[in-house]
Amino acid sequence: MTDAAAPGGAGLCWADAAYAAALLAVDPAGLGGAVLRAAPGPVRERWLRLFRERLPEAAPMRRIPAHVSDDGLLGGLDLPATLRAGRPVARAGLLAGAHGGAVVVPMAERLSAGVAARLRAVLDEGRVRAAREGLALEAPARLGVVALDEGTADDEAVPPALADRLALHLDLHPFRPTEPAVVPDAAAVAAARARLGSVSVGDDVVEALSAAAVALGADSLRAPLLAVRAARAAAALAGRAAVAEADVARAAMLVLAPRATRLPQAEPEADQPPEAPGEDDPRPDQDGAGGGEACDGDGQEAAGAVLPPGLLEQLKTAARLQAAGPSVGRTPVRRRAQGPGRPAGIRAGPPPPGARLAVVETLRAAAPWQRLRGAAPGEPLRIRAEDFRHQRTNPRTRTTTIFAVDASGSAAVARLAEAKGAVELLLADCYVRRDRVAVIAFRGTGADLLLTPTRSLARARRCLSALPGGGGTPLAAGLDAALAQVEAALRRGERPVVVVLTDGRANVCRDGKGGRRAAAAEAEAAARSLRASGAACLVVDTATRPEALAAALAAAMAARYLALPHADAATLSRAARAAGEEGGHAVPA
Incomplete structure (x- = not known):
């Protein structure tokens, strides 16, 4: 095998991943399938090709389209055949058509709960069962599932209950498309498949x-x-x-x-030491x-020997999030509005204002009842109110990024310059994503909302350029002002992201009076209020050296902490976007 292991420590090499493709082809239904964590590209396509070439020649390999319907997945009414025959005619779904082979699920990290549940049921039973529109469908479906995980954030993953049923979990990110590997060929896999039962x-x-x-x-x-x-x-x-x-x-x-x-703590047998091939090569020959x-x-x-890199850090993050409770992290905002957005299924009933009539589904609902309604074959369908179906959508949730900038002290000019550059970069992205940005500055005895949520680059420049610096640090007032903007964004159905630029050295209380101890206590309470709001947060430490007070503030806020003594605008912009994608997970700089 090649020694091209994953960077950063132990991990599988490409030869292991390629061998896994052959192994899955031996028993796709028994192993359930594989989770491939990889971006679209030649490496992933090479792995899929290795797997496809080792399946039986007649075995189907189907790709599940995004937003697949239950009819497409499980089977349902064949509308053209029903209209021709004058009676309900069923057609097989995608899963039944993949019997004996495999299905590929692109963007499995975004798989809806309904589709994931149907895949789990088919993996458990080896059959497709569905009853709808006057039809009872049942067909064999012994297959493997290849779930393509294209998520870039830590909290994006294949639904756990589905991933638990897939034997192989492979991360293909570290590999190059040209890495060599000796893989059992199709003939060897076919012989293994025939030998498996014995x-x-x-x-x-x-x-x-x-x-x-x-x-x-x-x-x-x-x-x-x-x-x-x-x-x-x-x-x-x-x-x-x-x-x-x-x-x-x-x-x-x-x-x-x-x-x-967790990391294993194996104790070797006292009377029988393990016969390993060597400490430097724990893999089989x-x-x-x-x-x-x-x-x-x-x-x-x-x-x-091949534990995922960064396991200890992942465990620390998971433990912290579990202890923090369900309020930490991303707060999904669901609106009932009907309009542009992701399709979210079909609902019975006439379409409400702004919704679209689902024509094909309406015809499917009406077709089985035509004989009872007295319609002869070839006549127009007789459609009643109860047949209507309409398309539901989940409107896209906009993001509002709220910058809370510490404008106190001698370093205020540098901090504001970096905040200005970051806001301008984010606003450039907002023109495409239609997201918005707000800017809060706190100095002296209070906080000011310099820029209400906007996508206007010109307004952002004008507001930031005229801001003076100096004075005390009313950190609690700045966090309170950010919380007010978070609550307003949530009321509008938007997803807030808070970016706090400070060194954490609070010395002014909410009432404008000085006192470091009281000001620090108020700042910690304000940080916990932001944490309870569920907003994704990022604390940028602007001190000349990493400051413990800023790190403690990030911990109280359950925020991502970034120590940037010499921050530039591009780094701030990337960090702000990462905080929104990761839902405010605290990770070390």
Whole structure:
């Protein structure tokens, strides 16, 4: 195998990812499928091509379109055939058509709850079941699901209940499209598929993989079951009649390691030290040689060797968010308005003002009842009020970025200059995204709203250029003013993002009186109020060196913290956008 591991530490190499494509082709329905975290590009297409070429020649591989309907996914009324025949005629859906093969789900991180639930049901039962429009549909659908995770933020992911049913979780970001790999060819995979049913699994294998799952914190009961299936497929691919040590290592590496939530703490057997291939190369050999009895520590060692980079930091973030409660992070705003936006399904009833009539769905609802309504074949459809269907949409939520700028002290001019550049860059993006920006400055004894939420670049320049600097730091007043803008944005159905530029050295209270201790206490209370609002927040530390007070302010606000002693406008703009995308997750600079 190539040694091109993921940057930043241990990780799978491209040869492992390519081998996983062959492994999934051996038993797509048994393994459930794979989650591919990768942006569209040649690497992802290369992996999909490797997988497709190793499926049986007659096996279908279908792509699920965005916003697929239940009729398209599960099957439903065939409207043209129904109109010709004068009676309800059913047609198979996409999942039934993929029986024996696989389906590819683009942008799976944005998958609706309904489609995810239907995919889970098909994976669990191996059949499609649907009853609608006077039809009862049932068809076999044993298939694998390849979920393409194109998310860029930490909180964008494939729905957990669906991802739990997919054995392989692969991150293809570190790889290049030209990396070499020796992959079992289609003939070897076909032979393994024929051999799979006769591969035996010993109790020691099940115990080893179960112990590895516990050690890694993979709490789902499906994890060791999928790992056992992967070990069987690996043994079949290697031409073995029974699962061996190398197959256990493969399964732990590909199935259990990506699900790890803690670092393993394995203790070797006192009377039987593990026979590992070496500390620097914990992966099994390329040719799969080295069969034999599986040891209890082998699965744990192989999985521990390829833990995702940054696991400890992810665990810290997850623990902090869990302790903070559900108010931290992104606050989804759902409006009932009908208008431009993402399609959100079909609803029965006449369309309300601004909504569009779903013509095809209306005809589908009316077609099964034509004989009862006395319509002869070939006559126009008789449509009643209860047949009407209309398209629901989720209007796009605009983002309002609120800059709260500390204009006090001798460094105010530099801070305002950077804020001005960041606002101008964000406003340039707002022309495309139709998002808005507001600017608050706090100095002396209070805070001023310099710029109400706007997309006007000229207004932003005029307001910022005339702002003087100097005086005390009424930090609590600045945060209160930002909170008022957050609440106003939420009332308008917008998503607020707060960017606070300060060194955290509060010394003026809300009443305008001085006192560092009282001012700091009020600032912390104001930060917690912002945290409770659910707004995504970013604290930019503008001190000449990272300041503990600014970091503490970010922690109280559950905000992303960025120490920028010499911030430039482009960095601030990128950080503000990242805070909005990540929902205010606190990460170290």
